[in-house]
Amino acid sequence: MSSVDGYSADSADGTGNVASVARPGRFREFWSYFRENRGAVVGLAVFLLFVLVAIFADVLAPHSPTEQFRSSLLQPPAWQTGGTSEFLLGTDAVGRDMLSRLIHGSRYSFFIGVIVVVIAATSGILLGLIAGFSRGWVDTLIMRLMDILLAFPSLLLALVMVAILGPSLINAMIAIAIVLQPHYVRLTRAAVLGERAKEYVTSAQVVGAGPLRLMFVTVLPNCLAPLIVQAALSFSTAILDAAALGFLGLGAQPPTPEWGTMLADSREFVLRAWWVVTFPGLAILVNVLAINLMGDGLRDALDPKLKRS
């Protein structure tokens, strides 16, 4: 039997003269908060541009990134004397087109960011969930391990790992992922501890949810906001760290057009051919800045305490 007047649960009743305005969805609300932060929107735009460039690199780049044009070594950019429109941003010491290398380099940077964040986040969230749910000695063990990891300067740890495993882009990425992991563990654990006390978790337990279900289905979806922000910010850290390792010769190896590696090759040309150093550096700067701005905006938009309505 359907409900009677005693407990009809909806608003408009009787005369039904309700000026109804549709309640906007969650995404629109999020977007309106995000949009207020101009820096974040600019950051997002730049990031999206970066992603597009990475995807369409083959189409966008005028030349191959590894092709050496022996006749045009260290050619300055097109707007300077001696430059041609064939190599818009000039060439490097072995005659490779800077623009094409930069465009293809975005692929590597994007690849690095994604892989590192995926590895760090996955293992970090898993460890954080286990620590938050088990408490006791498991929790202590995990957190002390993370404390040890955090005590190492990240680059140093990455260096050591790469030195052991051998210099390559993959090893550099693994090293950076391990170093970034403790942040995820801490965030997840803190969020889990906060959510665990809430009644909907007790409700799920009363209904018979086992520990796995509690972890992944009940609690984890509610812990995502700070993790999303952390992921965005780790993306930029990953790119920076990979560039640093590349600069030290321990990351991507030449002739890979990774931006950090490009910087390493061109140290000696700072005075002679500024474009070989400046453009990769600028690329790193702009992208990291954009991602950080975007991450800040994400955090402000997702933080429920800052919500106004």
Next chain:
Amino acid sequence: MSRSVIVEARDLSRHYEVSGGLFGKASTVQALSNVSFTLEAGRTLAVVGESGCGKSTLARVVTMIEPPSEGTLHIDGHTVDAGEPLDASARAALRAAVQIVFQNPFGSLNPRQTIGRILEEPVLINRPDLSKSARAERAREMLELTGLRPEHYDRYPHMFSGGQRQRIAVARALMLEPRILVLDEPVSALDLSIQSQVLNLLVDLQERLGLAYLFISHDLSVVRHMADDVMVMYLGRAVETASRDELFLSPKHPYTEALLSATPVADPTHQSTRIRLTGELPSPLDPPPGCAFNPRCRNVQADCRTSRPPLSPGDHRVACFHPV
């Protein structure tokens, strides 16, 4: 008409160890001591008391969120003994017998699940034999039964008001077809006009489904309306147990009397014989000696400070040496 006794609790106790930190010694918090009651199908036992009286702990023990430290609990043919952990099948059977509705409508539903999923989850976990469509069917039936609309199935909790969320919580609790519902202050956080909607729903469901309610509340006017029997608790113990009419008309324990007189009456012409209770509620960590109520009691005498009065036998039970 004889009704079946569904829950029988005997001397339920629950204590917690509180560590004294690095340098202090551990102490025990006696949250619940020697509480006994019976609950029959289709009837409501209300548990009243203030902070620290142990009513929420009682709710958790009866729902088996926490095991009792002492005493026994018989629920619908199964027995829960302190010290004897339950095996999985007993647990599952008991889960289907007792469910709980919490106080806070804004924290008891998972914000990231749709109502449909929230309702289906108990069945998904406990009845894997039911097909997906059978589950959904059942969930929709339950929506209707609790006064919600079919289009609510795909919505998220934040789109609903407090009263609607409590209905959803009730609906969820009923998905496993329990015989007992433990209601921990189910309407305390709701507005008055919504409160009556939810209370009416609870009354109807009880009549229809023959549910037994363990209704925990601090609001005596709600208790007066809903309860068949009332148990008054103070600092973890039952101090008075009686039928609803008996308790409200002739309370025997000084605390019950004070509680009744402290409750504001919505009638400006009412002359209240206000019994002024001085002092604060005692802390369970440091209970007064003898009868726990003695520091605040207006009838207090020498024996009250030295020994604890037992609960008298009979229909109207009171734990007092000098009842009112």
Next chain:
Amino acid sequence: MALLDVQSLSVDFRTANGQFRAVDRVDVSVEEGDVLAIVGESGSGKSVSMLALMGLLPWTADITSDCMRFDGTDLATADAETRRRLVGRDVAMIFQEPMSSLNPCFTIGFQIREALKEHLDLSRSERQRRAIELLEQVGLPEPEKRLRAFPHQLSGGMSQRVMIAMAIACKPKLLIADEPTTALDVTIQAQILELLLDLQKETGMALVLITHDMGVVAETAQRVSVQYAGQKVEEQGVQALFAEPRHPYTSALLAALPERATTRHLPTIPGVVPGQFDRPSGCLFSPRCPHADERCGREQPTPADASLGHARCHYPLMAGVPRREAS
């Protein structure tokens, strides 16, 4: 002249989903020594209107009024300096959650003395003496010891007494109590309400009590103002309101009280309070009102006169029946 004179106060919040009118043309007037209760459920705007007076709303709130005067001073145009002098000294406010209204990092004594230091010109020893005096006045035993305690060491009832002590420290002319006992147990609630009324009689200050509990209203108030969805829908003396409510909402609210129940089923008010997105174009209560007609849904009612309790209704109730004649 009224101590507090507020006319047509409106508060709009700028939210992500547009403007939200939390308080809609509310009038509040309080004489010296008055005890006014403002009753409403959630969404009624009762707290927001008082917070607007005190200047405690966030920057996203737009406050407009025809008149907002306290003791002669125009609060709407007052600069921050004047406001700060008034608020906390002549107008004080206590809130619902005493446990979280006190700063957990500082002792009680520090917080009371801080309030005294801000508004009164007393020497340090005078402040200490006054603090002890205040704690005695609010009935806290062992005041010297309490002054050295931290908020987490106090119970809910004690914390609320401390809040009251801080509020009356500078002998305010008006005390606004926003649901002061909602978070407290019943026996403690009775103590706190009694304390407030005693203080009110002793000092002659006016008291505005914001609550949703009709029992508390019946036992403490002299006059009652009922708010619904941001509007004031009725105002009467307390005896008159309970005996003869003029607005259908007040009447329905009183009927829904469990203590007035005569049958197993309680009378209910179907539906929910309108939120931001479903405000009716006519009377805000019309979708839920058992007496509403077509005019109610179309036209916003204006407040009736004093004999009809200033009821914001086209057909105010007389002996429970709506008065249907050309107004």
